[in-house]
Amino acid sequence: MTPTLRGRWQTRLLLLTLLGVPLTGLFAWAYRDGVTPFALLGYVLLLGFVWDVVYDILQTLRWNRDWPPLFALLSTLWEGVFLWVALTWLAEQGIALPGISPLLTAARFAAHYLAVSLTVWAAAHSLLLLLFPHWRFRGGQWLSRWE
Amino acid sequence: MLLPSASSPAGFPEPTGNCHACRQSIFWSPATCPWCGALPPYQDVPLDLPGSFAQPRVSLRHLRRQGNPVTESTYLALGGGLGSFVWVDYLRICGAACAQIAVIGAEAHPHARFQRLCNHSQISGEQRIRSDSGARPDNIWGWPGYAAEEVVGLLRAHQWRAAVRILWQILSEPALAETYAPRAQAVYMSLEREMARIGWQQMLRQGRICALRQTDDGRYVAAYFPQNSQSLHFVVAPYVHLSLGYAGIHLTPELQTYRHAYHDFRLAVQAYEQHEHIYRQLAQHGGVLILRGRGIVASRILQRLDEIRQASGQPIQVIHLLRAPLTEDAVYGWARRHTRDHWQRQPLNWPKSAFGGDLRAALEAALPAERQTLLQAWGGVTTSDRRDWQEVVERGLREGWYTLHFGVVEQIKPNGRRRLVVHLRDQASPPASRRLVADFLIDCTGLNTALNAHPILADLRDRYRLPQNKMGQLVVTPDFELKELRNGGGQVFLAGVMALGNAFAPVDSFVGLQYAAQRTVSVLVREGAPNLRPLDARSSLSQWWRWQRHREPSP
Numbered sequence: 001m002t003p004t005l006r007g008r009w010q011t012r013l014l015l016l017t018l019l020g021v022p023l024t025g026l027f028a029w030a031y032r033d034g035v036t037p038f039a040l041l042g043y044v045l046l047l048g049f050v051w052d053v054v055y056d057i058l059q060t061l062r063w064n065r066d067w068p069p070l071f072a073l074l075s076t077l078w079e080g081v082f083l084w085v086a087l088t089w090l091a092e093q094g095i096a097l098p099g100i101s102p103l104l105t106a107a108r109f110a111a112h113y114l115a116v117s118l119t120v121w122a123a124a125h126s127l128l129l130l131l132f133p134h135w136r137f138r139g140g141q142w143l144s145r146w147e
Numbered sequence: 148m149l150l151p152s153a154s155s156p157a158g159f160p161e162p163t164g165n166c167h168a169c170r171q172s173i174f175w176s177p178a179t180c181p182w183c184g185a186l187p188p189y190q191d192v193p194l195d196l197p198g199s200f201a202q203p204r205v206s207l208r209h210l211r212r213q214g215n216p217v218t219e220s221t222y223l224a225l226g227g228g229l230g231s232f233v234w235v236d237y238l239r240i241c242g243a244a245c246a247q248i249a250v251i252g253a254e255a256h257p258h259a260r261f262q263r264l265c266n267h268s269q270i271s272g273e274q275r276i277r278s279d280s281g282a283r284p285d286n287i288w289g290w291p292g293y294a295a296e297e298v299v300g301l302l303r304a305h306q307w308r309a310a311v312r313i314l315w316q317i318l319s320e321p322a323l324a325e326t327y328a329p330r331a332q333a334v335y336m337s338l339e340r341e342m343a344r345i346g347w348q349q350m351l352r353q354g355r356i357c358a359l360r361q362t363d364d365g366r367y368v369a370a371y372f373p374q375n376s377q378s379l380h381f382v383v384a385p386y387v388h389l390s391l392g393y394a395g396i397h398l399t400p401e402l403q404t405y406r407h408a409y410h411d412f413r414l415a416v417q418a419y420e421q422h423e424h425i426y427r428q429l430a431q432h433g434g435v436l437i438l439r440g441r442g443i444v445a446s447r448i449l450q451r452l453d454e455i456r457q458a459s460g461q462p463i464q465v466i467h468l469l470r471a472p473l474t475e476d477a478v479y480g481w482a483r484r485h486t487r488d489h490w491q492r493q494p495l496n497w498p499k500s501a502f503g504g505d506l507r508a509a510l511e512a513a514l515p516a517e518r519q520t521l522l523q524a525w526g527g528v529t530t531s532d533r534r535d536w537q538e539v540v541e542r543g544l545r546e547g548w549y550t551l552h553f554g555v556v557e558q559i560k561p562n563g564r565r566r567l568v569v570h571l572r573d574q575a576s577p578p579a580s581r582r583l584v585a586d587f588l589i590d591c592t593g594l595n596t597a598l599n600a601h602p603i604l605a606d607l608r609d610r611y612r613l614p615q616n617k618m619g620q621l622v623v624t625p626d627f628e629l630k631e632l633r634n635g636g637g638q639v640f641l642a643g644v645m646a647l648g649n650a651f652a653p654v655d656s657f658v659g660l661q662y663a664a665q666r667t668v669s670v671l672v673r674e675g676a677p678n679l680r681p682l683d684a685r686s687s688l689s690q691w692w693r694w695q696r697h698r699e700p701s702p
Contacts, residue, residue: 002504065500070319131684
């Protein structure tokens with residue numbers, strides 16, 4: 001699937017809701033913290049909408065205007081690193097993001113983030129093709145159908 | 148071998164028939180008409196269509212009175228090739244029963260023509276075709292792709308390194324690795340499997356399609372000759388899908404002139420014709436060969452010549468004859484497609500985004516008048532971005548057995564010693580004439596998409612005054628409908644290469660056929676066509692699960 005900007009946004013929203021929420025629920029239970037994992041998921045989603053604009057511009061530099069699965073994997077890892085660095089930098093500045101516990105450790109963040117993002121990445125290259133046959137022809141848009 | 152004249156076939160077998168396009172006698176059973184390149188079924192049969200077919204609307208009452216067999220169907224696919232197959236597959240998955248679908252086509256297998264053209268152009272079952280892993284005409288979801296199946300096979304055979312290489316390809320293609328391409332045999336085998344699953348043989352009526360007309364009750368009637376029959380049959384249906392493929396192979400005017408003048412079909416051939424004798428002779432005696440064209444067929448034939456050259460040790464010289472040098476990169480927006488050694492390379496015949504990304508959306512949103520400009524910017528003659536093909540060109544140029552020549556072919560003549568003389572005019576100012584002498588010429592200039600060469604579509608255009616787009620093909624809506632042919636509740640759709648120049652670029656690809664099928668079936672579902680249901684998430688998943696277990700689609 002070669003994503004368009006709308007397709008990226010819709011796919012991100014769907015997969016983080018469909019798979020990200022239940023997986024985050026598991027981590028909330030395991031960490032005995034019902035707020036931080038869900039807040040993190042929200043930040044990933046909101047920041048992701050912005051990252052998608054950047055990726056969409058980068059795509060236009062490529063002749064095929066595509067986004068290979070490896071790029072998707074590397075970009076999701078980059079987003080995780082960026083979020084963690086931003087969180088720790090803000091904490092050092094004395095700014096606490098709403099919903100983020102000061103006890104959040106790098107290991108807990110990494111486990112939660114990798115579980116969600118890798119599941120989402122795998123589903124974007126398999127499950128969505130099976131659920132929405134029009135998804136691959138509409139650049140990742142699953143909400144709208146052919147008019 | 149020089150063959151005797153077509154008009155005086157002394158000592159030659161009886162003609163097997165006349166070509167339907169050029170009307171000339173055919174004396175053996177080639178895969179294409181040797182005179183004009185028309186694809187089969189090229190034999191002209193006595194065509195005695197009923198008088199009512201002269202009218203734009205056929206009266207069914209009159210037609211039935213004439214005594215020829217008339218049958219009815221709900222969905223009618225005309226062509227019987229891969230385009231028809233993909234549409235019928237979609238209909239079956241969306242709920243249509245076998246009894247509601249009729250397919251008329253010349254061949255028993257939907258991939259028969261594709262396979263024959265591949266074989267002739269040196270793409271045997273073991274070779275890889277220029278197609279994506281997820282472009283599976285047997286699988287509307289495109290998952291799992293051919294690559295995943297090949298990886299599983301390699302892992303079972305403990306070929307770890309090859310499996311890892313393919314995994315890396317599908318992860319990083321085309322940016323960091325060569326694009327994965329399936330073997331032709333994998334495509335044929337998967338098609339055979341899906342044919343059995345959806346009951347293709349039950350729906351297929353083998354025969355030659357003659358004409359399509361509107362009926363006076365809001366449907367359509369197709370006239371056809373069943374195989375081995377000289378009596379005309381008719382099928383009436385409200386929903387018709389036309390996917391008739393190419394009209395023929397492209398025989399250049401100078402090659403046609405040469406054949407008519409000298410009746411030789413062995414020294415100068417089109418790459419899609421059977422021409423194994425050339426490789427046999429070159430392997431035994433070596434020789435000089437002129438290659439024309441810069442697409443994937445030219446690349447593959449150059450590779451085959453290199454294989455023969457290395458295996459036999461014979462001196463084989465390849466003259467690559469191109470109309471003009473090509474040194475400029477193709478540019479679109481901020482991106483460019485690089486040109487190297489006068490070849491342009493890209494993984495597929497259009498940028499990947501034209502299959503489903505922003506370029507697909509841009510083309511559909513463009514005004515019809517702008518589409519040709521976009522198509523020219525993205526398309527053109529390109530070859531696969533394969534390292535082994537690049538290596539052959541680079542090594543050939545370095546070692547001197549492969550040379551590039553530029554010029555327009557003016558005439559091809561025999562030199563009297565079983566060799567060819569090709570007269571060229573170069574593009575210098577003033578133009579100078581040159582000549583090349585060679586043992587063989589292989590023309591890789593492609594297939595014929597001219598609407599005029601397509602008897603059924605040209606007849607429809609003339610009969611119903613159908614508009615043509617800037618590329619000379621029939622105008623279809625983004626849903627692939629021939630809107631001017633709408634007849635009450637009845638609809639006709641056109642898919643495949645003959646829908647080029649409209650709102651979707653890669654019409655003659657496996658994915659393009661699936662895209663067309665999805666768009667047309669979506670329209671039919673919306674219009675409330677019998678037995679079709681929308682493929683929502685739940686039914687899509689359940690139908691895929693049936694596909695996975697090789698179970699017939701559920702009704």
